[in-house]
Amino acid sequence: MELNDQVYDQIVHLCNEGNAYVEKGQVEKAIESYTVALDLVPLPKNNWETSTWIYTALGDTYFLKCEYKMAKSNFYNALNCPGGIANPFILLRLGESLFECGEYDKAKENLLRAYSLEGYKIFFNEDDKYFEVIRDLI
Template identity: 40%
Template sequence: MMSENGELNPELHEQIKKFSSAGDMLAESGRYEAAVTEYNKAWEMIPSPKNDWEAATWILAAIADACFLSGFKTSAREALQYAMTCPGGLGNPFLHLRLGQVLFDEGQEDSAADELMRAYMGAGPEIFAIEDARYLIFLKTRADL
């Protein structure tokens, strides 16, 4: 499964990319549940322990985004929390943004503020540009931005 340099073997990587691309196309057309099905196929191909692989980080980000956008907040939170244990997960502004949004929607305001601030610090106000304004409005009640 693994090459000498700790990367997925090329055939496996191509299969994972194929399922991920199919998921991306479905997500772009608003078919989030179908997208998650494709992303899950890619996820299943990642060798264990899954959180050793960078591919796990971007697949979980895609799953979380599709779940968030389709209203499956618990599934989004679970994917995001696992993504934080994967390479490059902690500190990824997009992952912190989505996790903050989910936590805010669940009423966990202190944790939400922490995650949203991490997103803001990592990517600036631009990361909130296409999001519902209520998340940035909330963050401004917790921090001087």
Template identity: 30%
Template sequence: MESWQYQFRNLMTDGELCFDGEDYEAERLLFQDASKLIPDPKRDHEEATQAIGAIADCFYKLRECAKAQAALNDILLCPGGASNPFIRLRRGQVFHQLGDPEKARTGLTTAFLNGGSEVFDGETEYLELISDVVSQLGRE
């Protein structure tokens, strides 16, 4: 492991501690500091997926959905970002909050297809938005 990766992990851990305390702004700043440690091209590193996903989650929790959407768009180009069920769930939620029901359904459906109903734990209202899709898949 390279030295930047140790620093990265420490900052990410500190950010997660802030998240547990619901200090999303402090968390976001730590995650952004962690992302700055990733060498260019950032999108070639798995750590970028982790950092950008965490930053997007902070923006979502802070109800800054336009910023969350920008981060979630970037993460699709990072390793594992496009297939990550949690990322797809957040994308669907953000599009729903921004008033784009078609993109919301696409994101939520992709989350369900990649992670099943477990990814919606605690987020049942979003699972209800695609209940027709879920019931159709249960019949096949």
């Protein structure tokens, strides 16, 4: 299934707007833009590829805002959308969010999956504490 071109264009515009807000440090406005974009996606949302990247953008924005429970929730949603389970960035950020929520076993599982798909390079720009969680498992 494909989205109507007009709806798709509107979603892309809102997500680009959200990305620009993130770059300016205006995370609340970014979250608003991403949420409006997600509202345009038909139900069930997890059937649509656009939901994968909207939930990922929302999760990443909440992660940057240190709202780890909200980040975790959005990354779990992204994981259940098309391509989500094989996306190393989603797995990385989900693992980091779980770590910050004190869910260390689940964090290890997802961080290890991210490492399996992308190798150490996915951890280059991340806090070392996240790689340390899986170092002994590799």
